[in-house]
Amino acid sequence: MSLTFSSTPTLKGFGQIAGQIAKAVDGSPRDRGTDRRVRRGCIDETAPEAQPWDRNRFASTAERIATVESLVVVAKELQAEHAAEFRRGSKKQLEEDQQVLTAELDELMARPPADRPVGRPAAIRIALDQIAAALAKHSMGITRADVAVYEAIFKFLDFAGSGRWFPSWAKIARAANCCDKTVDRALKRLKHHGLLAWVTRSTRNSPRIDPTKEKRVQTSSAYFLDLKKRMAERVYQRFLQLREHRARRFGRSAATEHVQAPPPPPSKDVAELRRTIAAFGAYLLTSDGHLA
Template sequence: MSGGTLARDVQRLMKGATAHLSGRGRRGPDSGEGRRVPRRHSYDEADPRAKPWARIQDGSVAAGLAHREAMIATAEQLYVEQWRKFPLAEVRQVRAEREAAAAELEELAARSPAEVPVGRPATLRQRLKDLDQHLAEADRRLHRIDVTVLKALLSFLDFSTGKLFPAIESIAAKAGCHRNSAIAALKRLKANGFIDWVRRTTMTGNEGEFAPQREQTSNAYYFDNRRRMAKRTWLRFTQILTAKLRRLGRVPAGQAMPPTPDPSVPQARGSMAEALASLGAALSRAST
């Protein structure tokens, strides 16, 4: 071993020992609560990809509040609709039916081919596929806590910039629930198109020390409602939002389903017809 290599190894060990004794090199858990290790598809907080936000409506408090209230109202209506479509008793019955079908298929697989009724395994496999699809859709339905978490999340929204990156712990504290409940709610809200997010990382300040140099930080949340929401949910959201903005006298040009203007008739600048003709684009920009 050369003298230079030995010197570097000694220096590295001394840095590690110093960091350990001072507590600066202590590493957080790799998974679960308090996770700090950077996850895949994460971007540095200074990276443009970690800044997905866009101004909400015209950036004013009044229009921003209308946007927030419309989103919450849409979530509340969807919650009621989904639980009417997938009542708890019915979901339990479907789960029981799936378990019975899976058990029968397993039992048939243990028999000799001559003992298996013709076509029965194929019938059971198709039935299991249909039941799994039904249960997957039921599992995506919003819960009451999801609406509460959405309200909590949106309370951190900066209307003028669209910036939204509270920590999970802050969202949970605002919603009055456990951290794990907040995480589950955010996942269901994402599955229903209300929110999306980008994972971010930040430097630890441990440069030159025997310790992690980068760790996970809070997600950057944003809205891509027009693309991610189901069409029916999106239309409901735009209708509620347009009604609220009209009451404020702040209708951004247009509405969710504007009438097609006659191109042969020029529209006066600033007219209601001109405003209605471009609302779809404005709502799309507000939802990215």
Template sequence: MSASDPTTARQARQLTKKLAAELSGKQRGPDREVRRHSFDEEKPEAKPWRPIGDGTRDGALGWIDCMLEVARDFDDLERRKGGGRPLGANGLAVLEILLGRRGRKRIPIDFKTGRLFPAIDTIAEAANLCRVTVVRALARLRAHGFLRWVRRSRKTGKDGEFGPQREQTSNAYYFDPGALPKTVRQRLLQLWDRKLAAIGKRYGAPPPTPDSPPQPAYSPLRKALSEMRSSFDNASLPSSPAIPAQG
């Protein structure tokens, strides 16, 4: 490899900068490309996902239908009260895209784990919206509890070089029913109860007694319903950043 090779020249410049910084007593500070409150993508904090519904295909699709229904109802109700639409058409569209219900290019979501980490540009392409509009839509969804996210970063693979060691990567998005307004999450629980009962019938659920409501037929559905009720009882305000800045 000759001295005129671009790679060699670049490495030489990086080494020169590194040595000059060391001689002057300077140390590299935090990577400017990484936003605050970002977690390494391999850390548990960067993997906040939870199963969609009960994690099964039928259960997840049923939960998604319920979530979208309460989102539309919430938007309509707030408008009828005399205000604007808190989510708006773009907010609802982005929510549908993240839940895999629409989009020119479907964004994959793992029902079993809830893994969901599309880049903002990917969401914008699927929604046929500009990036700024998507960022605003995401912020609206988060402000009203319909979406949460965690910022993530990753290594650049330039260990030993004088340059950024980390870079921003896509956010990890997840859904926390406990963050929804009280009336919205109560409505979601009602719809989810009915949906699980309907799914349970297809799996041979025993008929309910006069003193008990319909119950899901098999343990995964019972567990999903119990966990959702628990999340409502322990509802907390979102703590993730308000603006979904990422690459």
């Protein structure tokens, strides 16, 4: 490791460098701040609230496939709606209009009250509020990258029955072929639309240098599905419709396989069958040619 100084370091600078070297040698996790800040919004990973795995369990493979496929389709439909509402360049146009109106409002407010056009400042403020709402809606719109992240995160859901689901951002980014920042933005949008939920988990860790100084550090995020509570009613009803359609598809396939006729027995030689039938008829007939 090489150290390059732009100027002569001070005593404080040497102290900071020594602390960084000690952390690198120690191999302890990254310092995330004081215990109070890390614990805010985090749940201890041993607590029942930090293990919401029962919400990720499915009764059958058909239910799991139908649910996952329907959720991905819902995400794609939301992305299509967002793309249709906000065309390419619409965000830039909104930002330019916001700057123009803000400058006009500042110029009007700098005038004496008697020189201001009646109602114009109020109209500008209303327009600015509408632009701010449109920009906020645009920032939470589902994108193609969000759909890719959503499809990738389902690869880490344990479908074997436990329902455990806590992949790191790095694993999700590799599966979705994107960066960690894209995963961060995608998760926020997916959570906003109710497609995904999670709880942040933490634990207490003792540094190797001073084991007596325990510090709470964030470990992972436990993901789970809470669709009915967090989804918009329109989106949730669409999800139920898609899942029911796929469930009926699986049901018809299973019923068809169940009532399918068994394969016929292997055919015998025709001559052998004739001899068997003739012998059976001779056994049934009496000597006078009538049935017994």
